[in-house]
Amino acid sequence: MDVLERINYLKDEINKSNYEYYVNENPYLTDFEYDKLFSELKEIEEKYPMFRTPDSPTQRVGSVSEKFLPYKHKYRLYSLDNSYNSEDLEKWYERVCKEYNKELDLVCELKIDGLAIALTYENGIFKRGVTRGDGVTGEDITQNLKTIKAVPLKLFEPVNLEVRGEIYMPKSSFEKLNQEALENGEKVFANPRNAASGSLRQLDSTVTAKRDLSMFTYTAIFEDEKDKKYKTHYDSIMRLKELGFKVNPNIRQVKNIKGVIDYCNEWDTKRFDLDYATDGVVIKVNDIAIQKDLGYTARAPKWATAFKFPPEQVSTKLLDIELNTGKTGVVTPVAVLEPVLLAGSTVSRASLHNFDEIKRLDIRIGDNVLIMKAAEIIPKVVKVVESDEHSSLKEYVPPLNCPACGAVLTEKEGQVGLYCSNPNCESLMCAKIEYWASKEAMDIDKVGPSLISQLYDKKMISNFADLYKLLPQDFMMLDLIQEKSAMNIYTSIQESKTRPLNRLLTGLGIRHVGKETADILAGEFSSIEALKTATLEQLSAVEGIGEIIAQSIYDYFHDENNLKLLCELSELGINPVEKASAKSDKLAGKTFVLTGTLENMTRDEASALIKSHGGKTSSSVSKNTSYVLAGANAGSKLDKAQNLGVIILTENDFLEMIEEKE
Ligand SMILES: [Zn+2]
Known part of the structure; x- marks a missing residue:
């Protein structure tokens, strides 16, 4: 036996074994026999690389690609219209049959919940596999598909065709994969489809090769004249099976829509016994000539529909x-x-x-x-x-106390649910510190929720003032924090001490005082001291602050605990004072609305500039708005300004306006 003959013999035996095992689920060789043939083939190919062909089973190994390249489908992949009940199905059938004045034969197939792909074979050799994508263009994932044993590398006959199939992960393999992931502390997949998709879209196809993926094929586009003789969809599927493809064994030909409804009802319950996920049934007109005659809408074939099973x-x-x-x-x-x-x-x-x-x-x-x-x-x-x-059984009684701190739970006006009444509740305190550190408040970018909850749990902080008392070495006592990042956290906290008054007021989390109100307050009152001494009348006299908000602010600055906290902050060096006198009053009486992204300054800085020249800012455009200062990507505020005829300023217009007047 010469080398080439031996190679061909080995390839055929291995391919046949793969086919029997992965397509017919019928082992043909023992693992031992298989491995023996496989290593012999590998050995010969290494010795005679000129005989190594792409269809060799040794080519099912992975390789790494940079990215998947887009590939335009030769034949467009359409979507399917969905039916959700038997009425939908009957209506669809009526519409389809109407033109022919007779009942049409149909084929039912389980809709596999996986990833649709299109495979191209030339002379029986697997050439290319492309994801569905948008139906017109997909991604070339040939290398990854080659690692899936249910994807034949070489067909039993040297035919030319494109097949469509669904790549899926068996439920049992999915469970196993997630189990392993859990044990290794890795991320688990939500469902078998995500697992299949995640495995298939690996740039390193050796990873794909390790995952247990399989495929059912369900559509054939034959390119050889001799294969165009198949008159029905069912026969074309049987032809795919003959060529070496795995097709779903539960395909069924039915005489009319009643047969379809029976099939759907039957599988609505039986589907749970399958080792793969199915989310519905695909129903197709069996006669290929009639399929062609019926044609397509813009997005879907008229000769097919998908019945969706009700949610599990x-x-x-x-x-x-x-x-x-x-x-x-x-x-x-x-x-x-x-x-x-x-x-x-x-x-x-x-x-x-x-x-x-x-x-x-x-x-x-x-x-x-x-x-x-x-x-x-x-x-x-x-x-x-x-x-x-x-x-x-005992009727369920909602809890009276907070599970975190034991305090009494209360209802909030206009809100569903029960809330912890303890202002010092651990979960609430953490939320408050998070808010203090957040982007719109003190903007301490190195301090996030998980750091806060660690510090809180270790009793290193009990409020946001405590953050400023921590030293770099304190952070190193936490999990996974090294010297360098401890220093970064420390610096990021200390830097925030110089944030302006409006940010500090936002961060305090005073009831009803969000960023907008904090801006107004900071504009009217230059310091925390000024706010402490403000009367209720003074507060409610401020434009944009109603009675309820004024009361809330007043209460905050007259609460003993809050005053203690503010005092503490001040001692730590956090006591911003807005410049008492404005730069000018050139914008006095003018109201600005800011929108979009500015180039040379943040919106906060622009607001401060407007205020320092005696102007005001507002959050919404009205006929009282003097100017809208619009940056890039301005949204609806700009449209509204245009409609109301409000003057729109670019950033340059604005800067010129200030300079000119100075
Ligand atoms: Zn609580």
Whole structure:
């Protein structure tokens, strides 16, 4: 036997074994036999590289690409119109049959929840695999597809064609992959489709090769004359099988729409027994001549429709209702469930929204509840499954106390839910410190939620003033913080000491005082001292500050704890004073609205400049607006200004205006 003959023999044996195993799910060689043939082939190919061809099973190994290149499809991939119930299906069928005055044969196929791809074969050799993309252009992922054993590298006949298929990850492999990820502390995939997509879109195809992916093919576009003889869709699929492709065994020819409805009902329940996710049924007119005659709308074939199964729901036992105090102080209930498989993943927790919802649905601990998952959203409890036990279970009583600190829970006017009443509640305190450090307030960019909660847990801070007392070495006591980043955190905190008054006022988190109101306050009162001594009348006299806000500000600056905190801040060197006198009064009586992104200054700086020249700023455009200062990407405010005939200034106009008047 000469070398080439031996190579061909080995390739055929291995390909046949792959086909039997991955397509027919029928092992033909033992692992041992397979490995033996495979290493022999590899060895010969290494010795005689000129005989190594792209269709060799040894070429199923990965390689690394920089990025996926776009590829324009030879034949456009259309979408499918969706049907959601039997009426939709009947209407579609009526429309299709009308022109022919007879019932048309149909084919039902399970719609695999994976990734659509188009594969090109030339003379029976796999040439190219492209993702669906937008249907016109996709991405060339040939190298990755080659690693999937259900994608034949060489067909049983040297034919030319394009096939469409769906790449999917079996549910069992998905579970295993996520299990491993959990054990390694890695990110888990939400569902098998995401796992398949994530695995397929690896630039390093050795990663793809390690993942258990498979494929079903469901469309053939034959390019050889002899294959154009197939008159029905069903026969063309059987031809694909004959050529070596994996096709879904649950394909069925039916005589009319009644057969389709039966098929859909049957698989609505049976689908859960499959080892792959399916989210519906694709129904096609079987006769290819009629398909051609019916043609396409702009986006979908008229001769096909997709029936979507209703969202997957399962029932399981509600073991407990867990309570979490969120950062705003709101307490949310979470269902703790007996673990159950739902839409391809194990679910042990679900959302209950709020206590009103629990009451409305009369959910009791111990009930069997129906849970649902739509797409990748967190599962939620839909309703209680009626049972005899339900009435014997205890009615659920919402908590009276905060699970974080034990304080009494209260309702907030106009809000759903229960809130912790303790202003010093741990979760609330953390939220306050986060707000202080946030971009719109003191802008301490190195201090985020996780750092704050670590510092808080270690009792290193109890309010935002404490941040300024920390030294670089203090941060090094936290997890994963090295000297350099400790120094950066320290510097970023210390630098924030010089932020202007409006930012400090925002950061204090005074009720009803957001950024806008803080700006107004800082414009009217030059310092914290001035605000401490302001009377209620003085406060409510300020334009843009109503009675309720004025009262809230007044109360804040007359609360003992707050005064203590402000005093502390001042001692730490945080006590900004706005320049008492304006640069000029040249913009006196003028109201500006800022919109878009300015080039040479931030909007804050522009506001300060306007104020220092006696002008005012406002957040919305009205007929009282004197000027709109518009930067790049200005939005609706600009449109409104144009409609009202308000003068629009560019940044340069504005700067000139100030200079000119100075
Ligand atoms: Zn609390």
